[in-house]
Amino acid sequence: MTDQVYNIVIAGLGGQGVLTSASVLAAAAFLAGFDVKQSEIHGMSQRGGSVTSDVRFGKRVWSPMVTVGEADAVVVLTPNQELLVKNYLKPDGWLLVANDAMAGQLDNKRSLNVALLGGLSLILPIAERYWEAAIEQAFAPPLREANNSAFACGRRFFMGDKVE
Amino acid sequence: MKAAGGVYQVDLIALMTGLTFDLESQGFGDLAGLGCQNQVRSAVFHMQLSRIIVPGETSSRLLVSGNEAVALAALHAGVALGTGYPGTPSTEILEHFGRLGGKAQWSPNEKVALEVGIGAAFAQTRTLVTMKHVGVNVAADPLFIAAYSGVDGGLVVVSADDPGMFSSQNEQDNRRYALHAGVPMFEPADSQEAYDLTRTAFELSEQFQLPVMLRLTTRVCHSKGIVVPAAPRDFRADTPHRCPQFRRAIPERVMIPAHARPAHRRLRKKLADVKQWNEVFPGNIASGGEGDFGIITSGVSYLHVREAAPSAPVLKLSCTYPLPIERIRAFVSRCSRCLVVEEGDPFLYEAFRAEGIGVEGKTEQYRFGELNVQRVRAIIAGEPAAEPAPAKGKPPELCQGCPHRKTFDVLRDINCIVSGDIGCYTLGALEPFSAMDIQLCMGASIGVGAGLRHVLPEAEARRVVSVIGDSTFLHSGLTGLAEIIYNRPDTGHVLLILDNSTTAMTGLQDHAGTGRTLAGKKAKKIVLEQVAAAMGADSVDVVDPVSQPEKLRALLLAAMSKNEISVIIVRRACLLALRKESRRAREQNKCIEQTQQR
Ligand SMILES: Cc1ncc(C[n+]2csc(CCOP(=O)(O)OP(=O)(O)O)c2C)c(N)n1
Ligand code: SF4
Numbered sequence: 001m002t003d004q005v006y007n008i009v010i011a012g013l014g015g016q017g018v019l020t021s022a023s024v025l026a027a028a029a030f031l032a033g034f035d036v037k038q039s040e041i042h043g044m045s046q047r048g049g050s051v052t053s054d055v056r057f058g059k060r061v062w063s064p065m066v067t068v069g070e071a072d073a074v075v076v077l078t079p080n081q082e083l084l085v086k087n088y089l090k091p092d093g094w095l096l097v098a099n100d101a102m103a104g105q106l107d108n109k110r111s112l113n114v115a116l117l118g119g120l121s122l123i124l125p126i127a128e129r130y131w132e133a134a135i136e137q138a139f140a141p142p143l144r145e146a147n148n149s150a151f152a153c154g155r156r157f158f159m160g161d162k163v164e
Numbered sequence: 165m166k167a168a169g170g171v172y173q174v175d176l177i178a179l180m181t182g183l184t185f186d187l188e189s190q191g192f193g194d195l196a197g198l199g200c201q202n203q204v205r206s207a208v209f210h211m212q213l214s215r216i217i218v219p220g221e222t223s224s225r226l227l228v229s230g231n232e233a234v235a236l237a238a239l240h241a242g243v244a245l246g247t248g249y250p251g252t253p254s255t256e257i258l259e260h261f262g263r264l265g266g267k268a269q270w271s272p273n274e275k276v277a278l279e280v281g282i283g284a285a286f287a288q289t290r291t292l293v294t295m296k297h298v299g300v301n302v303a304a305d306p307l308f309i310a311a312y313s314g315v316d317g318g319l320v321v322v323s324a325d326d327p328g329m330f331s332s333q334n335e336q337d338n339r340r341y342a343l344h345a346g347v348p349m350f351e352p353a354d355s356q357e358a359y360d361l362t363r364t365a366f367e368l369s370e371q372f373q374l375p376v377m378l379r380l381t382t383r384v385c386h387s388k389g390i391v392v393p394a395a396p397r398d399f400r401a402d403t404p405h406r407c408p409q410f411r412r413a414i415p416e417r418v419m420i421p422a423h424a425r426p427a428h429r430r431l432r433k434k435l436a437d438v439k440q441w442n443e444v445f446p447g448n449i450a451s452g453g454e455g456d457f458g459i460i461t462s463g464v465s466y467l468h469v470r471e472a473a474p475s476a477p478v479l480k481l482s483c484t485y486p487l488p489i490e491r492i493r494a495f496v497s498r499c500s501r502c503l504v505v506e507e508g509d510p511f512l513y514e515a516f517r518a519e520g521i522g523v524e525g526k527t528e529q530y531r532f533g534e535l536n537v538q539r540v541r542a543i544i545a546g547e548p549a550a551e552p553a554p555a556k557g558k559p560p561e562l563c564q565g566c567p568h569r570k571t572f573d574v575l576r577d578i579n580c581i582v583s584g585d586i587g588c589y590t591l592g593a594l595e596p597f598s599a600m601d602i603q604l605c606m607g608a609s610i611g612v613g614a615g616l617r618h619v620l621p622e623a624e625a626r627r628v629v630s631v632i633g634d635s636t637f638l639h640s641g642l643t644g645l646a647e648i649i650y651n652r653p654d655t656g657h658v659l660l661i662l663d664n665s666t667t668a669m670t671g672l673q674d675h676a677g678t679g680r681t682l683a684g685k686k687a688k689k690i691v692l693e694q695v696a697a698a699m700g701a702d703s704v705d706v707v708d709p710v711s712q713p714e715k716l717r718a719l720l721l722a723a724m725s726k727n728e729i730s731v732i733i734v735r736r737a738c739l740l741a742l743r744k745e746s747r748r749a750r751e752q753n754k755c756i757e758q759t760q761q762r
Pocket of ligand 1 (some may be wrong): 248249250251274296299302333430586587588589606632633634635636637664666667668669670738
């Protein structure tokens with residue numbers, strides 16, 4: 001394992017599953033054996049306000065917060081929240097933004113958050129089985145299938161993006 | 165293992181730890197047995213990604229929040245009772261403690277919660293009392309006196325501070341309370357330290373027979389990190405074995421002046437002893453490497469420092485009252501320059517300077533808000549950096565269909581002067597309502613409204629209405645109601661109690677008026693209209709704001725024109741509370757069905 005620490009910021013609105021997707025990401029990194037910190041502010045998030053969560057993993061992680069200009073990836077669940085968090089991205093970082101085309105490919109729009117994780121999985125050093133395990137733990141059986149397929153869908157979607 | 169739920173749980177543990185083991189063979193037969201199926205299932209459900217914790221199982225890594233870590237440590241420390249009042253960012257501690265099987269309960273407010281905790285600690289047990297920072301203001305009276313009386317068992321009071329005010333009305337630094345009241349204090353930086361220092365706090369409290377403060381901040385409470393728990397306390401090995409019992413000690417616990425004078429001297433002696441203990445406490449960590457520019461820090465700032473200055477010598481203080489001054493002096497003497505990096509007030513800085521230790525501090529701009537790596541870099545560089553205001557996110561708003569919306573429509577249309585209070589309904593101050601004029605602290609709506617009524621010219625005075633939520637009314641509105649009944653303004657007063665039968669703001673906790681305990685058991689329900697009538701309100705009405713907005717409007721207009729004390733209970737359940745309730749009912753039914761199938 002190198003000393004590199006991976007920094008990810010996930011942003012959206014209350015109720016969109018920002019915290020759930022951050023937890024899935026943190027759990028996947030945890031299962032893969034990394035040191036992990038996940039930070040979130042959930043004060044008033046229930047009332048539909050802006051929500052962000054930071055996830056950092058690597059051999060040794062100190063601060064739980066991602067520093068401005070140092071995120072390897074920024075994930076945005078609602079396009080209008082992009083402005084809020086774009087400054088976290090490092091110059092060659094990845095910006096993953098949900099859009100209608102992507103949402104249209106999902107059976108259940110509520111799993112958009114997990115579809116974006118599918119995109120993230122293309123750029124992070126976490127093996128697919130850990131993602132699967134993390135999704136399995138996060139969702140009760142009735143929702144698990146939808147989220148598995150959303151994850152796969154997100155992977156395909158962003159893979160296409162990369163190729164184009 | 166036969167039952168589906170049980171297999172699921174074991175699978176989960178195996179998944180998270182890479183270990184496979186069987187609950188029954190580990191000696192947790194009762195937990196694995198059918199009797200606990202529901203409990204296990206709901207634990208699995210709630211803990212989501214953190215690995216389920218099996219009491220007695222110790223050797224694995226967990227990914228948990230600071231709040232969950234405190235709860236687990238309390239369980240492992242053998243805490244007999246957890247009490248508190250909800251408040252972000254502290255709320256999840258007691259909820260989690262309850263889920264893990266601890267005895268946890270919400271009190272009507274923080275003062276009562278602490279008093280219950282003190283009582284239990286007088287009976288030689290360990291108790292945990294949780295609250296947000298401003299809760300300590302409410303609980304300060306018993307806190308200060310319990311420092312004098314001391315406790316027989318272990319008493320740990322959690323103060324969850326909110327630098328940056330993510331969900332609070334101020335960013336007071338409660339480290340000053342430890343100094344002021346004279347109670348030892350610990351400041352964890354992350355989940356592992358939250359676990360470890362909670363365990364230490366109970367031991368210290370018991371050893372020195374003092375309440376101990378565990379000071380958390382939002383970032384510590386709500387950040388997840390890895391925790392490797394220690395072995396749970398083995399009560400059989402404890403000497404002397406403590407079991408709950410009452411010891412008569414009138415001079416120690418009846419705080420008349422004749423008893424309090426020696427009690428104060430005892431407290432100062434104990435604190436001197438704790439200081440000696442702290443001088444060699446291994447939880448204060450000196451780390452980092454070479455160089456003669458040293459940094460002293462505490463809490464989450466330590467993590468930022470390690471990243472901003474990875475090679476600087478750092479002294480991280482975990483027990484920040486009473487301070488290990490000799491240890492600090494020795495560290496500083498090895499540096500040519502030493503900087504204090506701390507969030508909030510210059511608490512450490514002032515203490516060191518008062519001891520004649522020549523340290524440097526941060527500039528005033530860093531008293532405000534929370535720190536992060538970027539700000540710590542700027543503090544270390546000694547160059548005040550321009551800090552552009554962060555982009556404004558979408559502000560929170562009342563849920564669509566929230567019953568409070570209807571109430572604020574009416575208040576806005578009548579153009580009331582609204583002396584408000586804290587809860588979801590405070591969002592009535594924002595657009596599209598702009599129908600709350602004042603909000604300070606919990607319970608203040610009634611007294612402040614009365615003050616306005618006493619002095620404003622009559623026409624204006626009549627427009628003043630106090631608005632308070634049900635949980636807040638039981639927290640600290642009862643005495644406000646007593647005040648207006650006793651010292652009635654000439655124009656009387658109008659009190660609206662917005663009863664949505666939950667503490668919605670902090671995540672839907674039950675309270676004394678909901679008829680259910682923290683553990684989800686049925687409880688005696690305090691009926692607000694009976695209380696108001698019994699206290700002597702001239703009129704008490706109950707109205708549903710959603711189905712009867714016109715009636716609410718009529719009642720309000722009538723009340724404003726009279727010189728009476730009118731209490732209007734605006735009753736309609738919170739939407740999210742209803743949703744939670746039906747989910748709970750569905751789960752219960754499913755469990756019953758499955759048990760019957762077996
Ligand atoms: C002393 C103190 N304790 C706790 C809190 C956190 N807090 C803010 S409002 C509130 C209660 C809200 O409940 P309620 O009055 O019923 O209003 P609702 O949110 O349900 O509309 C709590 C616990 C606080 N601000 N101050
Ligand atoms: S949580 Fe309940 S009380 Fe709060 S805004 Fe939503 S519906 Fe209203």
